[in-house]
Amino acid sequence: MQLIDQIVSHLPLLSIPIISAIVGWSTNFLAVKMMFYPIEFIGFKPFLGWQGLIPAKRREMAEIEVELVLGKLLSVQELAERIDPVELTKAIQRRLKQTIRVIVNDVMKESAPQLWASLPVYGKNLVYARVEADIPNVVNKMVEDFKYNIEEIVDIKELVIKQLVNSPELINEIFLKSGEKEFPFIEKSGFYFGFLFGLPTMLVWMFYPVWWVLPLGGLIVGYATNWIALKIIFEPKHPIKFMGFTIQGMFLKRQKEVSRVYSDIIESKLMTSKNIMEIAVHGSGSGQLLELIELHVNDAIERYVAVAQPYFAIGVGSDSYYKMKELATERIFSDSEKYLAYAYEYTNRALRIGDDLCTRMQALSPEEFEGVLRPAYEADEWKLIVTGALLGMGAGFMQLYLVFA
DSSP states (O other), rough: OOHHHHHHHHHHHHHHHHHHHHHHHHHHHHHHHHHHSSOOEEEETTTEEEHHHHTTTTTHHHHHHHHIIIIOOOOOOHHHHHHHHHHHHHHHHHHHHHHHHHHHHHHHHHHHHHHHSSSHHHHHHHHHHHHTTHHHHHHHHHHHHHTTTTHOOOOOHHHHHHHHHHOOHHHHHHHHHHHHHHHHHHHHHHHHHHHHHHHHHHHHHOOOOOOHHHHHHHHHHHHHHHHHHHHHHOOOOSSSEETTTEOOHHHHHTHHHHHHHHHHHIIIIISSSHHHHHHHHHHHHHHHHHHHHHHHHHHHHHHTTTTTTHHHHHHOHHHHHHHHHHHHHHHHTTTHHHHGGGGGGHHHHHOOOOHHHOOOHTTOOOOHHHTTTHHHHHHHHHHHHHEEEEHHHHHHHHHHHHHOO
Protein backbone atom coordinates (compact mmCIF):
# COMPACT_ATOMS: atom_id res chain seq x y z
CA MET A 1 0.00 0.00 0.00
CA GLN A 2 2.83 2.33 0.87
CA LEU A 3 4.51 1.51 -2.45
CA ILE A 4 1.34 2.37 -4.35
CA ASP A 5 1.06 5.65 -2.46
CA GLN A 6 4.66 6.51 -3.38
CA ILE A 7 4.02 5.74 -7.05
CA VAL A 8 0.83 7.81 -7.04
CA SER A 9 2.65 10.69 -5.35
CA HIS A 10 5.29 10.64 -8.10
CA LEU A 11 2.85 10.39 -11.00
CA PRO A 12 2.85 14.17 -11.65
CA LEU A 13 6.64 14.08 -11.83
CA LEU A 14 6.68 11.03 -14.11
CA SER A 15 4.13 12.73 -16.35
CA ILE A 16 6.69 15.38 -17.37
CA PRO A 17 8.62 13.23 -19.95
CA ILE A 18 5.37 11.62 -21.13
CA ILE A 19 3.73 14.98 -21.71
CA SER A 20 6.96 16.20 -23.33
CA ALA A 21 6.74 13.23 -25.72
CA ILE A 22 3.15 14.12 -26.58
CA VAL A 23 4.16 17.76 -27.05
CA GLY A 24 7.02 16.71 -29.33
CA TRP A 25 4.76 14.53 -31.42
CA SER A 26 1.93 17.07 -31.63
CA THR A 27 4.18 20.01 -32.54
CA ASN A 28 5.89 17.98 -35.27
CA PHE A 29 2.54 16.70 -36.51
CA LEU A 30 1.25 20.27 -36.74
CA ALA A 31 4.49 21.41 -38.37
CA VAL A 32 4.03 18.87 -41.18
CA LYS A 33 0.38 19.80 -41.67
CA MET A 34 1.23 23.50 -41.66
CA MET A 35 3.67 22.92 -44.50
CA PHE A 36 0.82 21.85 -46.79
CA TYR A 37 -2.44 23.17 -45.37
CA PRO A 38 -4.55 25.15 -45.73
CA ILE A 39 -4.06 25.34 -49.47
CA GLU A 40 -5.46 28.88 -49.62
CA PHE A 41 -4.81 31.64 -47.07
CA ILE A 42 -7.21 31.65 -44.14
CA GLY A 43 -7.40 34.73 -41.94
CA PHE A 44 -6.72 38.41 -42.44
CA LYS A 45 -3.76 39.36 -44.59
CA PRO A 46 -0.95 40.09 -44.26
CA PHE A 47 -0.17 38.97 -40.69
CA LEU A 48 -3.21 37.36 -39.07
CA GLY A 49 -3.77 33.96 -40.66
CA TRP A 50 -1.97 31.08 -42.29
CA GLN A 51 -1.43 29.34 -45.60
CA GLY A 52 0.57 26.15 -46.04
CA LEU A 53 4.21 26.99 -46.75
CA ILE A 54 4.34 24.88 -49.90
CA PRO A 55 1.13 26.22 -51.54
CA ALA A 56 2.18 29.74 -50.55
CA LYS A 57 5.53 29.24 -52.27
CA ARG A 58 4.22 27.47 -55.36
CA ARG A 59 5.35 30.18 -57.79
CA GLU A 60 8.89 30.09 -56.39
CA MET A 61 8.73 26.29 -56.48
CA ALA A 62 7.64 26.37 -60.13
CA GLU A 63 10.60 28.57 -61.02
CA ILE A 64 12.93 26.18 -59.20
CA GLU A 65 11.47 23.25 -61.14
CA VAL A 66 12.01 25.04 -64.45
CA GLU A 67 15.59 25.88 -63.51
CA LEU A 68 16.27 22.30 -62.45
CA VAL A 69 14.46 20.42 -65.20
CA LEU A 70 15.38 22.64 -68.15
CA GLY A 71 18.61 24.17 -66.87
CA LYS A 72 20.30 20.94 -65.80
CA LEU A 73 18.34 17.85 -66.74
CA LEU A 74 16.25 18.19 -69.89
CA SER A 75 16.31 20.33 -73.02
CA VAL A 76 13.18 21.36 -74.91
CA GLN A 77 15.07 20.97 -78.17
CA GLU A 78 16.20 17.50 -77.14
CA LEU A 79 12.60 16.48 -76.43
CA ALA A 80 11.40 17.87 -79.75
CA GLU A 81 13.98 15.85 -81.68
CA ARG A 82 12.40 12.65 -80.37
CA ILE A 83 9.19 13.24 -82.30
CA ASP A 84 9.12 11.24 -85.54
CA PRO A 85 6.92 12.99 -88.15
CA VAL A 86 6.02 9.65 -89.78
CA GLU A 87 4.89 8.09 -86.49
CA LEU A 88 3.04 11.26 -85.54
CA THR A 89 1.20 11.25 -88.87
CA LYS A 90 0.18 7.63 -88.35
CA ALA A 91 -1.20 8.50 -84.92
CA ILE A 92 -3.39 11.40 -86.09
CA GLN A 93 -4.04 10.58 -89.74
CA ARG A 94 -7.47 9.00 -89.39
CA ARG A 95 -8.87 11.77 -87.21
CA LEU A 96 -7.08 14.45 -89.26
CA LYS A 97 -8.70 13.21 -92.47
CA GLN A 98 -12.14 13.53 -90.89
CA THR A 99 -11.33 17.01 -89.60
CA ILE A 100 -9.83 18.14 -92.92
CA ARG A 101 -12.97 17.11 -94.82
CA VAL A 102 -15.11 19.25 -92.52
CA ILE A 103 -12.68 22.17 -92.76
CA VAL A 104 -12.47 22.00 -96.59
CA ASN A 105 -16.25 21.88 -96.86
CA ASP A 106 -16.79 24.79 -94.41
CA VAL A 107 -14.03 26.94 -95.91
CA MET A 108 -15.24 26.47 -99.49
CA LYS A 109 -18.83 27.18 -98.50
CA GLU A 110 -17.82 30.46 -96.90
CA SER A 111 -15.12 31.68 -99.31
CA ALA A 112 -16.44 30.36 -102.64
CA PRO A 113 -20.07 29.31 -102.06
CA GLN A 114 -21.21 29.39 -105.71
CA LEU A 115 -18.22 27.47 -107.02
CA TRP A 116 -18.49 24.85 -104.29
CA ALA A 117 -22.25 24.48 -104.67
CA SER A 118 -21.91 23.97 -108.42
CA LEU A 119 -19.22 21.31 -108.04
CA PRO A 120 -20.65 17.80 -108.28
CA VAL A 121 -20.08 15.23 -105.54
CA TYR A 122 -17.46 13.50 -107.69
CA GLY A 123 -15.54 16.77 -107.98
CA LYS A 124 -15.73 17.42 -104.28
CA ASN A 125 -14.45 13.92 -103.56
CA LEU A 126 -11.50 14.58 -105.85
CA VAL A 127 -10.70 17.71 -103.81
CA TYR A 128 -10.95 15.75 -100.57
CA ALA A 129 -8.75 12.97 -101.96
CA ARG A 130 -6.12 15.44 -103.19
CA VAL A 131 -5.91 17.15 -99.80
CA GLU A 132 -5.92 13.88 -97.84
CA ALA A 133 -3.15 12.40 -99.99
CA ASP A 134 -0.98 15.39 -99.19
CA ILE A 135 -1.46 15.13 -95.40
CA PRO A 136 1.76 13.15 -94.68
CA ASN A 137 3.83 15.61 -96.71
CA VAL A 138 2.31 18.68 -95.01
CA VAL A 139 2.51 17.20 -91.52
CA ASN A 140 6.13 16.17 -92.05
CA LYS A 141 7.14 19.69 -93.11
CA MET A 142 5.11 21.26 -90.32
CA VAL A 143 6.64 19.01 -87.64
CA GLU A 144 10.16 19.74 -88.85
CA ASP A 145 9.51 23.47 -88.67
CA PHE A 146 7.83 23.05 -85.28
CA LYS A 147 10.91 21.24 -83.95
CA TYR A 148 13.20 23.92 -85.34
CA ASN A 149 11.18 26.70 -83.68
CA ILE A 150 10.17 24.77 -80.55
CA GLU A 151 11.75 27.18 -78.07
CA GLU A 152 9.78 30.12 -79.50
CA ILE A 153 6.50 28.21 -79.71
CA VAL A 154 6.54 26.20 -76.47
CA ASP A 155 7.45 28.10 -73.32
CA ILE A 156 8.01 25.31 -70.78
CA LYS A 157 8.55 27.84 -68.01
CA GLU A 158 5.10 29.24 -68.72
CA LEU A 159 3.67 25.70 -68.71
CA VAL A 160 5.20 24.68 -65.37
CA ILE A 161 4.35 27.94 -63.61
CA LYS A 162 0.79 27.91 -64.92
CA GLN A 163 0.16 24.32 -63.86
CA LEU A 164 1.65 24.64 -60.38
CA VAL A 165 0.19 28.07 -59.60
CA ASN A 166 -3.28 27.04 -60.75
CA SER A 167 -3.09 23.61 -59.09
CA PRO A 168 -1.71 23.94 -55.55
CA GLU A 169 -2.86 20.36 -54.90
CA LEU A 170 -0.29 19.23 -57.46
CA ILE A 171 2.61 20.96 -55.71
CA ASN A 172 1.49 19.31 -52.46
CA GLU A 173 1.38 15.94 -54.17
CA ILE A 174 4.94 16.36 -55.46
CA PHE A 175 6.20 16.99 -51.93
CA LEU A 176 4.04 14.48 -50.08
CA LYS A 177 4.82 11.58 -52.42
CA SER A 178 8.51 12.45 -52.74
CA GLY A 179 8.79 12.71 -48.95
CA GLU A 180 6.39 9.88 -48.12
CA LYS A 181 8.88 8.38 -45.64
CA GLU A 182 10.42 11.57 -44.30
CA PHE A 183 7.25 13.33 -43.18
CA PRO A 184 5.93 10.42 -41.06
CA PHE A 185 9.43 10.24 -39.53
CA ILE A 186 9.21 13.92 -38.54
CA GLU A 187 5.96 13.21 -36.71
CA LYS A 188 7.14 10.04 -34.93
CA SER A 189 10.56 11.43 -34.06
CA GLY A 190 8.89 14.25 -32.14
CA PHE A 191 7.54 11.70 -29.66
CA TYR A 192 10.93 10.06 -29.02
CA PHE A 193 12.94 13.27 -28.88
CA GLY A 194 10.24 14.88 -26.77
CA PHE A 195 10.49 12.08 -24.21
CA LEU A 196 14.28 12.36 -24.09
CA PHE A 197 14.14 16.14 -23.64
CA GLY A 198 11.49 15.68 -20.97
CA LEU A 199 13.86 13.68 -18.73
CA PRO A 200 16.20 16.59 -17.87
CA THR A 201 13.12 18.83 -17.40
CA MET A 202 11.83 16.30 -14.89
CA LEU A 203 15.17 16.29 -13.02
CA VAL A 204 15.29 20.09 -12.90
CA TRP A 205 11.72 20.20 -11.58
CA MET A 206 12.57 17.68 -8.87
CA PHE A 207 15.21 19.97 -7.37
CA TYR A 208 14.04 23.39 -8.56
CA PRO A 209 10.22 23.44 -8.94
CA VAL A 210 9.71 27.06 -9.97
CA TRP A 211 6.88 28.14 -12.28
CA TRP A 212 8.97 28.84 -15.40
CA VAL A 213 10.70 25.43 -15.57
CA LEU A 214 7.85 23.56 -17.30
CA PRO A 215 6.99 26.30 -19.85
CA LEU A 216 10.70 26.66 -20.64
CA GLY A 217 11.05 22.90 -20.96
CA GLY A 218 8.03 22.80 -23.29
CA LEU A 219 9.48 25.61 -25.40
CA ILE A 220 12.79 23.74 -25.73
CA VAL A 221 11.02 20.49 -26.60
CA GLY A 222 8.85 22.15 -29.26
CA TYR A 223 11.80 23.99 -30.76
CA ALA A 224 14.35 21.18 -30.61
CA THR A 225 12.17 18.35 -31.91
CA ASN A 226 11.22 20.33 -35.04
CA TRP A 227 14.77 21.54 -35.61
CA ILE A 228 16.36 18.11 -35.16
CA ALA A 229 13.79 16.38 -37.38
CA LEU A 230 14.42 18.82 -40.24
CA LYS A 231 18.18 18.47 -39.83
CA ILE A 232 18.08 14.67 -39.86
CA ILE A 233 16.20 14.69 -43.17
CA PHE A 234 18.82 16.75 -45.02
CA GLU A 235 21.99 16.36 -42.97
CA PRO A 236 24.64 15.16 -43.44
CA LYS A 237 24.59 15.58 -47.19
CA HIS A 238 27.33 13.06 -47.88
CA PRO A 239 27.44 9.54 -46.33
CA ILE A 240 29.52 9.28 -43.16
CA LYS A 241 30.79 5.93 -41.84
CA PHE A 242 30.49 5.59 -38.06
CA MET A 243 31.02 2.34 -36.13
CA GLY A 244 29.88 0.23 -39.06
CA PHE A 245 26.86 2.42 -39.81
CA THR A 246 26.36 4.78 -42.75
CA ILE A 247 24.86 8.10 -41.71
CA GLN A 248 23.26 10.42 -44.28
CA GLY A 249 20.22 12.69 -44.49
CA MET A 250 17.12 10.54 -44.97
CA PHE A 251 15.92 12.37 -48.06
CA LEU A 252 19.36 12.25 -49.68
CA LYS A 253 19.81 8.61 -48.78
CA ARG A 254 16.68 7.80 -50.80
CA GLN A 255 17.85 9.70 -53.87
CA LYS A 256 17.16 6.85 -56.31
CA GLU A 257 13.71 6.13 -54.93
CA VAL A 258 12.69 9.79 -54.67
CA SER A 259 13.95 10.46 -58.20
CA ARG A 260 11.63 7.77 -59.55
CA VAL A 261 8.58 9.07 -57.67
CA TYR A 262 9.30 12.70 -58.55
CA SER A 263 9.90 11.94 -62.25
CA ASP A 264 6.71 9.91 -62.56
CA ILE A 265 4.65 12.82 -61.19
CA ILE A 266 6.36 15.33 -63.50
CA GLU A 267 5.72 13.08 -66.50
CA SER A 268 2.13 12.09 -65.69
CA LYS A 269 0.78 15.32 -64.16
CA LEU A 270 2.94 18.24 -65.31
CA MET A 271 4.93 17.87 -68.53
CA THR A 272 2.36 15.81 -70.41
CA SER A 273 1.84 15.95 -74.17
CA LYS A 274 -1.59 17.45 -73.54
CA ASN A 275 -0.18 20.26 -71.38
CA ILE A 276 2.63 20.94 -73.84
CA MET A 277 0.19 21.18 -76.74
CA GLU A 278 -2.18 23.41 -74.78
CA ILE A 279 0.62 25.85 -73.99
CA ALA A 280 1.66 25.81 -77.67
CA VAL A 281 -1.89 26.60 -78.85
CA HIS A 282 -2.94 28.98 -76.08
CA GLY A 283 0.33 30.25 -74.61
CA SER A 284 2.60 33.16 -75.43
CA GLY A 285 4.08 31.30 -78.41
CA SER A 286 0.74 30.63 -80.10
CA GLY A 287 1.33 33.49 -82.55
CA GLN A 288 4.45 31.78 -83.88
CA LEU A 289 2.55 28.50 -84.21
CA LEU A 290 -0.21 30.24 -86.16
CA GLU A 291 2.37 31.75 -88.51
CA LEU A 292 3.93 28.34 -89.05
CA ILE A 293 0.56 26.78 -89.88
CA GLU A 294 -0.29 29.69 -92.18
CA LEU A 295 2.96 29.22 -94.08
CA HIS A 296 2.32 25.55 -94.77
CA VAL A 297 -1.41 25.88 -95.44
CA ASN A 298 -0.79 28.64 -98.01
CA ASP A 299 1.92 26.54 -99.62
CA ALA A 300 -0.39 23.52 -99.81
CA ILE A 301 -3.33 25.48 -101.28
CA GLU A 302 -1.11 27.07 -103.93
CA ARG A 303 0.18 23.65 -104.92
CA TYR A 304 -3.35 22.25 -105.16
CA VAL A 305 -4.46 24.97 -107.58
CA ALA A 306 -1.06 25.52 -109.22
CA VAL A 307 -2.11 24.52 -112.74
CA ALA A 308 -5.33 26.52 -112.76
CA GLN A 309 -4.31 29.18 -110.25
CA PRO A 310 -4.89 32.24 -112.52
CA TYR A 311 -8.30 30.94 -113.61
CA PHE A 312 -9.17 29.77 -110.09
CA ALA A 313 -8.31 33.15 -108.57
CA ILE A 314 -10.38 34.91 -111.24
CA GLY A 315 -13.25 32.46 -110.78
CA VAL A 316 -13.56 32.92 -107.04
CA GLY A 317 -12.14 36.43 -106.88
CA SER A 318 -8.82 37.44 -105.35
CA ASP A 319 -10.45 38.52 -102.09
CA SER A 320 -12.21 35.17 -101.73
CA TYR A 321 -8.99 33.36 -102.63
CA TYR A 322 -7.10 35.06 -99.81
CA LYS A 323 -10.08 34.61 -97.51
CA MET A 324 -9.96 30.90 -98.29
CA LYS A 325 -6.34 30.71 -97.17
CA GLU A 326 -7.06 32.71 -94.05
CA LEU A 327 -10.08 30.63 -93.06
CA ALA A 328 -8.23 27.35 -93.69
CA THR A 329 -5.35 28.49 -91.47
CA GLU A 330 -7.67 29.62 -88.68
CA ARG A 331 -9.68 26.39 -88.73
CA ILE A 332 -6.66 24.08 -88.77
CA PHE A 333 -5.21 26.06 -85.86
CA SER A 334 -8.42 26.28 -83.81
CA ASP A 335 -9.32 22.61 -84.42
CA SER A 336 -5.79 21.37 -83.75
CA GLU A 337 -6.64 19.91 -80.34
CA LYS A 338 -9.32 17.70 -81.94
CA TYR A 339 -6.84 15.71 -84.00
CA LEU A 340 -3.66 16.20 -81.96
CA ALA A 341 -5.36 14.54 -78.98
CA TYR A 342 -4.90 11.28 -80.88
CA ALA A 343 -1.14 11.79 -80.80
CA TYR A 344 -0.82 12.06 -77.01
CA GLU A 345 -0.22 8.36 -76.47
CA TYR A 346 2.53 8.28 -79.08
CA THR A 347 4.20 11.54 -77.98
CA ASN A 348 4.15 10.59 -74.28
CA ARG A 349 5.90 7.37 -75.22
CA ALA A 350 8.35 9.10 -77.57
CA LEU A 351 9.32 11.92 -75.20
CA ARG A 352 10.36 9.51 -72.38
CA ILE A 353 10.42 12.40 -69.93
CA GLY A 354 10.00 10.25 -66.81
CA ASP A 355 12.79 7.77 -67.51
CA ASP A 356 15.32 10.37 -68.62
CA LEU A 357 14.50 12.74 -65.78
CA CYS A 358 14.81 9.92 -63.24
CA THR A 359 18.19 8.77 -64.58
CA ARG A 360 19.61 12.28 -64.56
CA MET A 361 18.21 13.13 -61.12
CA GLN A 362 19.84 10.00 -59.70
CA ALA A 363 23.17 11.26 -61.04
CA LEU A 364 22.90 14.65 -59.26
CA SER A 365 25.27 15.48 -56.42
CA PRO A 366 23.70 15.54 -52.91
CA GLU A 367 23.83 19.36 -52.92
CA GLU A 368 22.04 19.52 -56.27
CA PHE A 369 19.50 16.87 -55.28
CA GLU A 370 18.66 18.72 -52.06
CA GLY A 371 17.76 21.66 -54.29
CA VAL A 372 14.92 19.67 -55.85
CA LEU A 373 12.53 20.30 -52.96
CA ARG A 374 14.07 22.11 -50.02
CA PRO A 375 14.79 25.64 -51.36
CA ALA A 376 11.09 26.37 -51.87
CA TYR A 377 10.41 26.42 -48.13
CA GLU A 378 13.86 26.53 -46.51
CA ALA A 379 13.59 30.27 -45.86
CA ASP A 380 10.37 29.69 -43.90
CA GLU A 381 11.48 26.69 -41.84
CA TRP A 382 11.95 29.01 -38.88
CA LYS A 383 8.19 29.62 -38.83
CA LEU A 384 7.56 25.93 -38.23
CA ILE A 385 10.25 25.76 -35.55
CA VAL A 386 9.05 28.88 -33.74
CA THR A 387 5.43 27.71 -33.93
CA GLY A 388 6.48 24.40 -32.40
CA ALA A 389 8.34 26.22 -29.64
CA LEU A 390 5.33 28.42 -28.80
CA LEU A 391 2.97 25.44 -28.77
CA GLY A 392 5.41 23.57 -26.54
CA MET A 393 5.57 26.51 -24.13
CA GLY A 394 1.78 26.66 -24.06
CA ALA A 395 1.65 22.96 -23.22
CA GLY A 396 4.15 23.61 -20.42
CA PHE A 397 1.86 26.22 -18.88
CA MET A 398 -1.10 23.85 -19.14
CA GLN A 399 0.89 21.12 -17.42
CA LEU A 400 1.93 23.55 -14.69
CA TYR A 401 -1.61 24.60 -13.83
CA LEU A 402 -3.47 21.35 -14.49
CA VAL A 403 -1.01 18.86 -12.97
CA PHE A 404 1.06 20.76 -10.41
CA ALA A 405 -1.27 23.58 -9.30
